[in-house]
Amino acid sequence: MALSAFFLMLFLLQHFAINMMSVVSPEMFNETSHFMGTNPMIQYLMQPILIFAVVFHFVMGFILEARNKAARNVKYAKYNGAANASWFSRNMLVSGLVVLAFLGLHFYDFWLPEVTTKFVEGDMTGLNAAGEFRYFEELQHKFVDGWRVAIYCVAFVLLAMHLMHGFNSAFQSTGIDGKMAAGRKKFGTAFAIIVPLGFVFIALFHFLTQTGH
Amino acid sequence: MNLNLKIWRQKNSNDKGGMHSYQISDVSPDMSFLEMLDVLNQQLNDKGEEPIAFDHDCREGICGMCSLQINGEPHGPDRGVTTCQLHMRKFNDGDTIYIEPFRAKAFPVIKDLVVDRSAFDRIQHAGGFVSVNTSGNTQDANAIPIPKADADKAFDAATCIGCGACVASCKNASAMLYVSAKVSQFALLPQGKVEAKDRVLNMVKAMDEEGFGNCTNTGACEVECPKGISLENIARMNREYLSASLKK
Numbered sequence: 033m034a035l036s037a038f039f040l041m042l043f044l045l046q047h048f049a050i051n052m053m054s055v056v057s058p059e060m061f062n063e064t065s066h067f068m069g070t071n072p073m074i075q076y077l078m079q080p081i082l083i084f085a086v087v088f089h090f091v092m093g094f095i096l097e098a099r100n101k102a103a104r105n106v107k108y109a110k111y112n113g114a115a116n117a118s119w120f121s122r123n124m125l126v127s128g129l130v131v132l133a134f135l136g137l138h139f140y141d142f143w144l145p146e147v148t149t150k151f152v153e154g155d156m157t158g159l160n161a162a163g164e165f166r167y168f169e170e171l172q173h174k175f176v177d178g179w180r181v182a183i184y185c186v187a188f189v190l191l192a193m194h195l196m197h198g199f200n201s202a203f204q205s206t207g208i209d210g211k212m213a214a215g216r217k218k219f220g221t222a223f224a225i226i227v228p229l230g231f232v233f234i235a236l237f238h239f240l241t242q243t244g245h
Numbered sequence: 246m247n248l249n250l251k252i253w254r255q256k257n258s259n260d261k262g263g264m265h266s267y268q269i270s271d272v273s274p275d276m277s278f279l280e281m282l283d284v285l286n287q288q289l290n291d292k293g294e295e296p297i298a299f300d301h302d303c304r305e306g307i308c309g310m311c312s313l314q315i316n317g318e319p320h321g322p323d324r325g326v327t328t329c330q331l332h333m334r335k336f337n338d339g340d341t342i343y344i345e346p347f348r349a350k351a352f353p354v355i356k357d358l359v360v361d362r363s364a365f366d367r368i369q370h371a372g373g374f375v376s377v378n379t380s381g382n383t384q385d386a387n388a389i390p391i392p393k394a395d396a397d398k399a400f401d402a403a404t405c406i407g408c409g410a411c412v413a414s415c416k417n418a419s420a421m422l423y424v425s426a427k428v429s430q431f432a433l434l435p436q437g438k439v440e441a442k443d444r445v446l447n448m449v450k451a452m453d454e455e456g457f458g459n460c461t462n463t464g465a466c467e468v469e470c471p472k473g474i475s476l477e478n479i480a481r482m483n484r485e486y487l488s489a490s491l492k493k
Contacts, residue, residue: 096459099459100418100419100459100461102350103351103456103457103459104418106348107348109264109343109345110316110345112316112317113317113416115468116318116464116468116469117463117465117468118464121461122416197462197463200462201462203480204483205483206483206487207485207486207487208480208484209480
């Protein structure tokens with residue numbers, strides 16, 4: 033769980049950095065997206081590893097939850113979990129399921145059309161009918177619908193909650209501790225807030241700039 | 246103080262068991278929680294009813310025998326104390342108090358509030374010791390220099406009394422805090438390093454075989470531990486385990 037979590041957090045960071053380019057410079061976003069979408073190392077090595085990491089993380093999460101439920105075969109009549117642990121840490125499955133549902137929508141929105149264009153239709157140019165890069169235009173198109181933007185925002189708030197516990201939990205599980213622990217915990221909290229809320233900012237930015245606000 | 250008590254009653258390990266209601270009056274705020282149960286048992290005895298079975302021994306917070314899940318928390322709402330040190334002044338007149346046994350598949354209920362915690366003993370037998378040559382020429386432990394910081398951490402880990410509150414509080418019924426304390430108290434000392442690899446592998450294996458859950462690092466165990474055993478021990482045990490597994 034922890035090793036796949038490290039990989040997914042690194043992926044999340046680079047995804048965030050690329051998406052932020054869409055706010056700063058559409059040209060830079062187009063060029064980076066084209067590089068990521070056509071580079072053989074990323075397409076045929078990193079992408080399968082990423083898909084494996086996502087599936088592995090979720091499957092292991094469900095297995096872990098099932099084993100842990102079995103470890104207490106009789107439930108307490110009264111259990112005050114809030115007295116000693118955060119909601120985030122006690123409900124990783126809930127926040128994880130919301131993120132999983134969001135990933136389904138995200139794949140439907142971006143990954144499936146991209147794979148269809150490149151590997152079914154065989155168009156690797158990354159250009160639209162006007163002969164310009166299509167990536168920024170496609171991104172903007174997805175953030176016109178207010179409901180879709182709202183779903184994205186809710187999912188990223190849940191992702192923030194997931195990371196609030198998950199970031200430091202991954203370090204604890206791999207035994208990484210020591211003098212840097214206090215600073216790492218603060219960094220983990222900052223990461224869990226800044227990165228997901230950055231994605232929310234990007235979604236809202238494109239929605240508001242396109243709807244005339 | 247007058248209190249409403251909801252207490253788990255179970256005749257034996259095969260009985261299904263259930264929550265029963267009791268009223269108790271004139272409880273002194275200065276009574277310990279166990280003394281309050283003593284008074285209730287006296288009342289039940291006087292009425293010819295079966296008294297409630299619960300674990301206790303030293304009543305000084307050092308033996309780890311008393312248990313009880315009180316209002317959803319092991320050893321009750323106070324921090325850094327066992328049930329025997331919990332006083333009734335922590336509750337208010339008219340309160341309803343839920344009293345249950347520590348719940349885990351690895352801690353089967355024997356009767357009422359008494360659970361079998363021998364799973365901890367079996368984990369300890371799997372490696373929670375240092376093999377010592379008792380031929381008569383054993384080296385004096387005080388002759389081995391140990392950094393003060395390491396000695397302090399080892400001592401802190403060794404203050405674990407094995408009460409099982411960590412398991413009871415964990416939403417996964419994990420025993421990681423207990424096992425990590427027992428691993429750490431030796432792993433930090435030169436005398437314990439010789440058998441460190443086998444110790445951590447065998448103790449974790451025994452823990453898994455007993456049916457405890459997996460640690461998801463919620464930290465509930467550290468909060469509820471009456472001896473303040475730190476989560477640092479779990480990180481240390483994870484390090485020891487990874488290192489031992491790679492060298493295996």
